[in-house]
Amino acid sequence: MPELSADYFDNWYSAALASAHDGEVSCFLGLPDGVRSNSSLPGRGLDEIARLLQLSGSHDVIDLGCGRGQLRLELVRRTGCDITGVDFSSVAITAAREQLADCSANARFVVGDMTQIGLATDCADVVVSIDALYFPRPLSAVTEECRRLLRPEGQLIASGWEPTGREPRMRTALESAGFADIAIEDRPEWAAIERYRWLRLLEIDNADDDLALAADQAEAGKVLSEWQERRRVLVTATAP
Numbered sequence: 001m002p003e004l005s006a007d008y009f010d011n012w013y014s015a016a017l018a019s020a021h022d023g024e025v026s027c028f029l030g031l032p033d034g035v036r037s038n039s040s041l042p043g044r045g046l047d048e049i050a051r052l053l054q055l056s057g058s059h060d061v062i063d064l065g066c067g068r069g070q071l072r073l074e075l076v077r078r079t080g081c082d083i084t085g086v087d088f089s090s091v092a093i094t095a096a097r098e099q100l101a102d103c104s105a106n107a108r109f110v111v112g113d114m115t116q117i118g119l120a121t122d123c124a125d126v127v128v129s130i131d132a133l134y135f136p137r138p139l140s141a142v143t144e145e146c147r148r149l150l151r152p153e154g155q156l157i158a159s160g161w162e163p164t165g166r167e168p169r170m171r172t173a174l175e176s177a178g179f180a181d182i183a184i185e186d187r188p189e190w191a192a193i194e195r196y197r198w199l200r201l202l203e204i205d206n207a208d209d210d211l212a213l214a215a216d217q218a219e220a221g222k223v224l225s226e227w228q229e230r231r232r233v234l235v236t237a238t239a240p
């Protein structure tokens with residue numbers, strides 16, 4: 001996964017917000033009705049992350065790379081946690097804040113780079129990240145920031161992708177930041193649903209030259225051509 005800039009994501013979100021096809025992806029992923037995602041996490045992945053959050057008994061949660069924040073709001077509804085969403089795309093955060101007007105969920109959203117967030121040290125019980133933690137370089141810049149934000153024994157829970165047949169990159173970064181209990185587990189059932197989503201996207205006729213759909217279809221072609229080269233993973237670790 002290449003490092004991409006805030007400008008890149010601002011353009012990506014602007015296109016998604018204007019797209020007539022916005023929402024179809026969530027349908028393919030089996031997410032709850034009305035929840036619009038900008039990741040590849042399927043509904044059952046969201047269920048698993050919600051369960052882990054509940055088990056942690058936590059209250060203060062930070063969501064790194066929250067995007068438009070809809071998965072965040074869904075997690076708040078299910079768990080009652082106080083979740084702060086952080087993303088460096090101001091377009092995404094503006095869209096996330098607009099949802100709060102008609103949503104009673106306890107959540108707030110902040111514009112910030114996940115390698116250097118303007119939030120206090122030791123402010124979180126859990127850092128959660130859905131398909132976002134793997135973007136910044138080096139990965140250790142993110143894991144160091146996660147350790148700074150988390151209270152001792154705090155939990156990191158993240159979804160992402162690792163290259164097949166190699167030592168997980170996130171393990172090295174987490175170890176060097178001092179994390180313990182590191183688990184990087186394959187989730188082939190998430191991968192199968194993600195693959196279905198990319199294939200379904202390619203079937204849509206882009207007759208109206210929809211920018212977001214064109215970008216998604218280009219991404220689908222790339223991802224499917226490299227399908228064997230990556231594994232879908234759930235990462236969990238405990239802060240020192």
Ligand SMILES: C[S@@+](CC[C@H](N)C(=O)[O-])C[C@H]1O[C@@H](n2cnc3c(N)ncnc32)[C@H](O)[C@@H]1O
Nearest residue numbers: 009038039065066067087088113114130132135
């Ligand atoms: C694939 S999207 C996932 C968005 C969201 N988690 C979801 O599930 O809908 C990745 C997100 O990571 C954010 N991101 C990437 N690099 C970042 C960084 N260095 N700091 C903050 N956010 C970043 C992007 O703006 C984007 O919203």
